[in-house]
Amino acid sequence: MIRLTVPSIEADDLEAVRHVVASGQLVQGPHVGRFESAIADVVGSKHAVVVTNCTAALQMALLAVGVGPGDTVVIGAYSWPTTANVVELCGAVPVFVDVDPESFNMRVDALEETLQRLHASPHAGRRVKAIIPIHVFGQIADMRGILAVAERFGIPVIEDAACALGASAEQRQAGSWGVMGCFSFHPRKAVTTGEGGAIVTNDETHARYLRALRNHGQDPVADQPDPFMFPGFNNRMTEFQAALGVSQMAKLGRIIAARRALAQRYDELLPSWLSRQGVPADDPRHVFQSYVVLLPTEVAPRRAAMISELRTAGIETQIGTWHMPLITYYRSRYGYQRGAFPVCDDIASRALTLPLYEGMTADDQRAVVEAVSAQVAHVAGR
Ligand SMILES: Cc1ncc(COP(=O)(O)O)c(C=O)c1O
Incomplete structure (x- = not known):
């Protein structure tokens, strides 16, 4: 795995x-x-x-x-x-x-x-x-x-x-x-x-x-x-x-450097049509606690099935994080609905976190990119 x-x-x-x-x-x-x-x-x-x-x-x-x-x-x-x-x-x-x-x-x-x-x-x-x-x-x-x-x-x-x-x-x-x-x-x-x-x-x-x-x-x-x-x-x-x-x-600098290098390799390996969290031009130093891509809109409804199929194929992925106003408690307590936070609606429905850890090899990353690209291509016909 x-x-x-x-x-x-x-x-x-x-x-x-x-x-x-x-x-x-x-x-x-x-x-x-x-x-x-x-x-x-x-x-x-x-x-x-x-x-x-x-x-x-x-x-x-x-x-x-x-x-x-x-x-x-x-x-x-x-x-x-x-x-x-x-x-x-x-x-x-x-x-x-x-x-x-x-x-x-x-x-x-x-x-x-x-x-x-x-x-x-x-x-x-x-x-x-x-x-x-x-x-x-x-x-x-x-x-x-x-x-x-x-x-x-x-x-x-x-x-x-x-x-x-x-x-x-x-x-x-x-x-x-x-x-x-x-x-x-x-x-x-x-x-x-x-x-x-x-x-x-x-x-x-x-x-x-x-x-x-x-x-x-x-x-x-x-x-x-x-x-x-x-x-x-x-x-x-x-x-x-x-x-x-x-x-x-004592290892923080080394670990962050490794995570940034892994993120850069993902940037190079992933197909250009798969968008990802952007790093603004003035380059704040991102430490990549997660490396997150945005699935094409037409693929997003299949995200849960994709995560499960990728797991069966030996690759653990996860949604990005949560659209807090729409989780059960905040939605029911304050009546939030889709449309109130349109950007969050879009990101939260499409985000997929890829594996990332210091000991990950280039082969591991290639396997992740191939499996995710194949899943997306299958649904989106790319
Ligand atoms: C953005 C953010 N804030 C707070 C927390 C809570 O951290 P903890 O699990 O240490 O309580 C998390 C946990 O992942 C988080 O991602």
């Missing part, structure tokens, strides 16, 4: 985990801090706070900027459902923004229109507490444009950089543009700790609050008789995960 992804786990990663597990200090030791330093170094942020996963990271970031019941958070429409779910989990309402047909990222003009519409209503406008752009599949969103709009409206930006550790634009790393940025270390990401997440920020107050929030509300620098300042979560990462994170981070 040519898998969708295979994490780059090597002998030194295993040894790092073995060492911690054998030591008996499984939580609250030095490895979490080391992992945080490695993340902060790569991103160029003052602080990194590692947690159990990126879902927790995003929810905590929203709480840090004060999102609560009755508030509104404006987010891209095309993402893993987490990006909207965390807003609901804070008791707030997600308002979706359509995406760009080339980059699949939040459209700046659509963001501006959405904020203008919300601000025209005196109650809703005041309650827009955050904007979450998503760096879809590891390609950084138009952060300069998004920040310019956000600043005009005075709204903080939290980056959903789950897929984008190491991605950059204008020499500035994903996660370092907004007031906070959130990363995932799930095994489908370039580097992994199994489950895992991190929040990066330059803001001292947010960092202190996040460290308390992940640890039962205990202020890390409390001068009270007891440190419990508010009710918090237990969102702490274990030491053996953090040790794996440290050894994985």
